[in-house]
Amino acid sequence: MRDRDPLRIIGVAEYVDFPDWGVRGLSARVDTGARTSALHVDNVALLPGGRVRFDVRLRRDDPAARVTVETKVSRRTPVRSSTGQTDARIFVKAHVRLGGKEQQIEVGLVDRRHMQYRMLLGRSALERRFLVDVSRRYALGPAGGAKVASTRGKTR
16 A cells, blocks of 8 residues: 555454455454554464464354464564563464455464454554544455355365
């Protein structure tokens, strides 16, 4: 997106796609207080060559709804959670689609099983692209026409 492109209005929750991973319509909480984005994953395994494999859990109510992803680790660093606890976190780069706009962002792999949203979109993924209207949810409508997270039946 170029600097002169108009900013899109988004709500405090939006649907996000990960096209390279075959994930569509993942419900994400927009959090301008968080610098980085975070994605709920299970079964994280560090692999040789600086790679990682993990399962993206698509829905809270269906443990079988998941996509296995293998990708390169972009960095490992300590991150302080909203509770003040510091944990080492693995970050990966991923192409995301939000409101028809695609971009590469860095995503921390975390355990959000007790959280309502599978993903948290931080301000580094939003800056110079979006404005947040806190009175709205899903202002962009369903991503890719999906109301809940789905996959094309592939694992990556």
